[in-house]
Amino acid sequence: MQNEEDPGKGPLIGTQGVSKVLVEALIDGTAVILSVALPAGAPLIAAGATALKGVGPLLQEHQDKNINMMMAAGGTEGGMTPEELLAAVTADPERLLPFVTACDAARRTALDDKVKALGRAVGQLANDDALVDESTIWIDIFSKVDRAHVRMVKALCQMDPEHEGYSRLWKRYELREECGLSSTVSVLISTLLSLGLMREIPFEELSQHDKARWGVSVPGPNYSPLYGKGPLTSNFMQRLEAASQG
Secondary structure, eight states, X not given: OBOSSOGGGOXXXXXXXXXXXXXXXXXXXXXXXXXXXXXXXXXHHHHHHXXXXXXXXXXXXXXXXXXXXXXXXXXXXXXXXXXXXXXXXXXXXHHHHHXXXXXXXXXXXXXXXXXXXXXXXXXXXXXXXXXXXXXXXXXXXXXXXXXXHHHHHHHHTOBOTTSTTOBOOBOHHHHHHHTTOSTTHHHHHHHHHHTTSEEEEOGGGOOHHHHHHTTOOOSSTTOOOXXXXXXXXXXXXXXXXXXXXX
């Protein structure tokens, strides 16, 4: 569907109907929670509800912008108009379901490169039967990562300043400090490991140089594993960098 108010902004895909209702319902529900949690007549109830009502249009605008950005990137990648792209990805469930996942992920992020990377994956999903499975996997990967995950992946791509030609390896506490995280670093590590964007290096694979360089002791109760790039890290960064240039 074309944006009739501003054709230059491209198509608006499903963000004026259902999502608008959901946003307003969420805001109304939050106002009810405020009224229960605070004493009757508290000025914060009225002020809070009014402020929350103002969030709806802002959130809607953000979602519209991101969906349009994703569709524009997808159209460029697939060599299609937005209307052709939409028709292609909604033609069968095999494409429709990952497309819905991409739309949901795009509207829930403030990271433009993620939105564009999702769009490029949608374009590949629509344009090439041979890439349907791979595109679905990349949509799933990008839907599960955001700014903090990207910071950690970029850290994994750093080169060792003391060993030319070798990637830097990291212990958990070093990643926590590098990425400005607390104990939540464990959640990010688990996610990146599961997506193939990070790898725990087995002790047996470490050279004597690595063990000495990173202070690794024999596995035991206090063993601290080393982490490095995963099998999909380089491809992920290529897609992210391509999105930033698009």
